[in-house]
Amino acid sequence: MKNSKENENLVKKFAEGTCNYDEALKVNRWFKEPGYRIKLFQALTKLWYRNNDTKEQPRETVNLSPTLDQLHHRINIYREKEESGLRKWNWFNKILLRVAAVIFLPLLITSILYLHENLNRSKKEALYTEINVSHGSKLRTELPDGTVVWLNSGSTLKYPQSFSKRNRQVILSGEAYFDVTTDRLHPFVVKTGTLDMKVLGTQFNVMAYPDENYISTTLEKGRISIERSGEGREISRICFLEAGEHSIFQKESGTIRKFISNTDKYTSWKEGKLIFRNDPLVLVIKRLERWYNTDIEIAGGKMLPETPYTLTIEDETITQVLEFLSVASPISWEMIPSHKLENGKINKTRYVISNKKFTQ
16 A cells, blocks of 8 residues: 555545456455555545545544445445346455455444544543642542542642543642552552652652642552652652651752651641641741741741741631740740732731740
8 A cells, every 4th residue: 555545545436336356456455464454544534534524623523434334335235236146256246245344344443433532532631630729728539530639728739631540640739648549550640740659559648839848758558659750751769658657858959768757747637737746937837828828927036947846736726826836935926917019919917926025
């Protein structure tokens, strides 16, 4: 099948029943060639577009029914010839009928399915479902494979519309807790832009906010392979996490450290609690800002941001939390109410923390 135009015309003549003996033999020889399915599929596709005048029609509406009807009609003609006693090319007619019924029609049906599935798949792969959680909020959702996801404040989760039990990949920006449905044949992958977390069925937490200089992963159950994408499709495994382990990956240096930890400290947020255990004030403030959707400024000296705090927050308001901090340590705070800026925008309420001043 060297000449594409010639082949297309020949297939058309074959479908219409106007080809001569030599042309029919040529079509018959195509069936014996190793790559005949691909070659005939290309000719059939072009024939369909020409017969149906669909130059402007979207590809996802492909319908090869007219061509299929032509082939059925041609088979009926050969049958009528045999029944009426016409025996011209009798041996060839039998072969042609068998080829058309056994090979050509299944090929055409397969081609229709191939077009439909691949066009729909390519369309879906380009589309994503995106879930956004505003600051100060949390959300629980379930993915098509049954995996349950909790999204923390200011987080975004994306997954392709082609997401299925065989293609389980999501893209995370922010923090999420995953309770992954077990499937040993199809790993579940969380992509953060820097790291990939690959699991088969497990429960784990990932924090990967773009404005943080690290990515943390906490594993409650199962096993995680933490991997880093290289150039092209090259992927290198950094480490495995076992149940009860917590890891911190530094984006700038590319180093990672893992240690055994109380996982509740990193996963209790999905239950409405924030737990701090000897965490520096700067980290506490960062999480409070996301949790309460507010701005908090540390105006104290250099030592204040590194002051460690231990506390658990559940139903308290932001002012109650700040008041507790001021009682437990030598700091003070003040609230600056929201006000209208010169450009017309409303500046939200913010809080300033500083060292407590003692009077003589």
